[in-house]
Amino acid sequence: MHPQTRGMSFPKVVIERDTDSEEESSSEEENDQVDDHQSEEEDDDQVVENDASTSTSGKTKTQPITISLKKVCKVCKRLGHEAGFRGATYIDCPMKPCFLCKMPGHTTISCPHRVATEYGVIPAPCKGTRNSLEYVFARQLRPHIPAIKPTVVIPDQVNCAVIRYHSRRVTCLEFHPTNNNILLSGDKKGQLGVWDFRRVHEKTVYGNIHGCILNNMKFNQTNDGTVYGASSDGTISCTDLETGMSIGLMDLNPNGWQGPSSWRMFYGLDINSQRGILLAADNFGSLYMVDLRSNSSTGDSVLIHKKGSKVTGLHCHPHQPDLLLSCGNDHFARIWDMRKLEAGSSIYDLPHNRVVNSAYFSPQSGSKILTTSQDNRLRVWDSIFGNLDSPSREIVHSHDFNRHLTPFRAEWDPKDPSECLIVVGRYISENYNGAALHPIDFIDISSGQLVAAVMNPNITTISPVNKLHPREDVLASGSSRSIFIWRPKEKFESELRGDEKRIVLCGKDEKKRRQSDDESDDDMYSSKEAHWHAKSLIILLGNLLQCMDCHPTTICKFISSDKFCRRY
DNA sequence: ATGATATGGCTCC
């Protein structure tokens, strides 16, 4: 910060500034001098004449600079300390509880959850459900995973494609269920983007489907040519991806705008393909259902969360068509039996300390639950068949709510058979070579371990929306206006023209990687292989840490390489 | 170039 911009109303130091050309270097120096003075003479209001004494002959003099002697915290307004960014590092106000874990007595810098290699795990009380059934179930959940062979697995690079076609922040992402190259994105304006990220320029934006925020998108597995959307304009849409033609399935505001207190918005959305119904929920706590064969509403709405509170998410169980998971602003995630959907008849209520941004069953077995809450904690329930009174783990992770950001949602890796890997964007920045970057974290939810963090110096924005590809080792990230696609480098090299290459990441095992590539056949890309590659993306990140000296633009972070292999 | 403002949920009163 330049001293002359600070605190005009406080005790001032008058500095004769000599030249414009020396402004940068001299102001920094002056700042240090003033700070030193401050520390020596605390609370001394005297005005100090400070000669910058770096005058060069022949330059005209400019107006004196006035700067403050007092440090004033912009957060608590008290004297003696300052909060805010110092360079790329944010200094917390010591009067406030830790920004990360929300506990008093320390700041984010010294937060034990930040210092620990585990990003922060609060063990929930063990309910002692170690019975034989659980053992069998655990075996089913965690089949043998082949040992990782680093020389084969570690690729050398991760590439990232950046595309900007949304004029407002990205609010949701969805991969096409069958076409591996298609990513759908929604934004705050209601626009729907369809992007063939293998041919970077092939994108389509449909802007006339919704009037405002497209909160959620879902495909109907039985017809992958159309996508459903839930919007804050109060409608549910069904859009043909080829033509962009859209039909409205529901409209919560048939009488138009009657004021903010009555305007209804759709948030949660999911498709129960076994039952052939679409489920959507609004900001007044109600659930609505649409029969997808007739495209007509079925029955009345059901109050599933506190009346008047937003239902932020819905998720149908991947195998059990009778189970529904919902979450909302009333601080609860709830499990419902679809056969008995009535207000207050939820099977379980999972309490949280704050608003729940998302709640998902695990993608393969559906036996786990992962929630993202605005109390900066990810919560995991290991088995929906076990005791659900308290989560199996609470993982402290920075994903605060901010009015200008899409709420963070932690997402499962759909390729991980052990259902342990998740991806979630991080709110607080990290000083990386002088740049404040907001990484995208990969977390092993079985241990709370931060496995890897993806960053890029070209991407300084926060990425609250992330999605891992259901079959390939691809991560899509949605930010303020851009969408990023992260992939191992070899996937990109041959597919992008030179000017489309954005990245950055590097590695030293390229030779080994090429050898292993030659042995593999893309057409024989089994699901097991796909999973390996997904893992390899992460190992790759760890490997990169060692190559950073030779590739200064590479931004990747890894806690510890041996920790990664400590899976079960 | 700069600054207001949009905006939502929280805490505090």
Next chain:
DNA sequence: TGGAGCCCCTATCA
């Protein structure tokens, strides 16, 4: 109970 004030952001608009 409701309203004022508070936020580690990021864009637009004037």
